[in-house]
Amino acid sequence: MMRGKIRITRTLVITVFVSTLLIEFVLLFMHGCYDGDGLRFNLREQTFSVEEGCVCGGGLNFSSEDAADKFSVIYNKNIHAFWYDSYNPSVLDINNLPACCRVVLHDDTLLLHRLPLLPNTAYNVYRMSGCRRVRTLTIVTDQQGKVVHYRKNNF
Numbered sequence: 001m002m003r004g005k006i007r008i009t010r011t012l013v014i015t016v017f018v019s020t021l022l023i024e025f026v027l028l029f030m031h032g033c034y035d036g037d038g039l040r041f042n043l044r045e046q047t048f049s050v051e052e053g054c055v056c057g058g059g060l061n062f063s064s065e066d067a068a069d070k071f072s073v074i075y076n077k078n079i080h081a082f083w084y085d086s087y088n089p090s091v092l093d094i095n096n097l098p099a100c101c102r103v104v105l106h107d108d109t110l111l112l113h114r115l116p117l118l119p120n121t122a123y124n125v126y127r128m129s130g131c132r133r134v135r136t137l138t139i140v141t142d143q144q145g146k147v148v149h150y151r152k153n154n155f
Helices: 002-032
Strands: 037-042 047-051 060-064 070-075 091-093 101-105 108-110 122-128 133-141 147-152
Touching (some): 037 133
Antiparallel strands (some): 047 091, 060 122, 070 101, 101 108
16 A cells, blocks of 8 residues: 555656646747847937847847848857846947957958948848748948938838
């Protein structure tokens, strides 16, 4: 009779443990697919920002309107490391790129300190994550390559 109670207790403990692991795995996956909310641009600060996530977590893709100039800003760590922490900046200064982000231009990964924005060019900016790719805004540069205008694309 004592062995039966031990067996039932052991089975119950194992079931609870496995169930807890399964629930944590599902919650972790759902959180891993969420790398922040939206994309905003601050003209005064010349920065992109997201809420509770990494700007370059899944990738920030730039394409000029004529598609002649294309590049991406990517998180240079593990592709699944999208979660917000001190190494994943929620603000991306276009003139002072963080060390955790790299620019991919013509299939070359570059360590640049500034985004390679061409003068007098309009760029469509997409923010890509593990879950979605959304065209979020368009930025326009002046003769010095500084962003002077942006607009949100609602499609």
